[in-house]
Amino acid sequence: MIPIKITMTRTGLGFTAKEWRAVLKPGWERVGVFWHRYILRKHFTAAGAQEYGYQPRTAKYVARKLRKKGHSRPLVWSGATETQALRWREIGSTSKGARVVLRGLPAHVWMSQHATGRASRPNMPLELMTVSERDAQACARILDGFIQGEANKPGRTRSITGGHRRAG
Helix, strand or coil: CCCEEEEEEECCCCCCHHHHHHHHHHHHHHHHHHHHHHHHHHCCCHHHHHHHCCCCCCHHHHHHHHHHHCCCCCCCCCCHHHHHHHHCEEEEECCCCEEEEECCCCHHHHCCHHHHCCCCCCCHHHHHHCCCHHHHHHHHHHHHHHHHHHHCCCCEEEEEEECCCCCC
């Protein structure tokens, strides 16, 4: 038996599971970067509060924020949460999804309703992580575009060693 090395060049779909995972992982990373760069910013706007359906704040709280800080932007009191959320991030991805970790957020973001003794306290982590249908579609377009670009790359080569030639 004489081994023959064949190099096939192909484009389009027909990925093996290993190749598919290798395509999806950087695709999901791009989705994570897109979410952090463009979608997370909307969470700190009035339009974002409407789109994501934040728990309404009390009139007393809104009036106090307007009087002391001069604004009524959602999820923002002094601006520390917004600054840290938009600055520090860690993006991890697998072939199944992306994970964006926001580092350095103030402690009050993570305080539970029970820790403060106020049952009406909004769930800020949930509000920060909420994704609307429109955002999900935008992320899907990013992932789909990346997959299409990878699938249509010219010159994807794959070496396969196998087969034999009989003498005689």
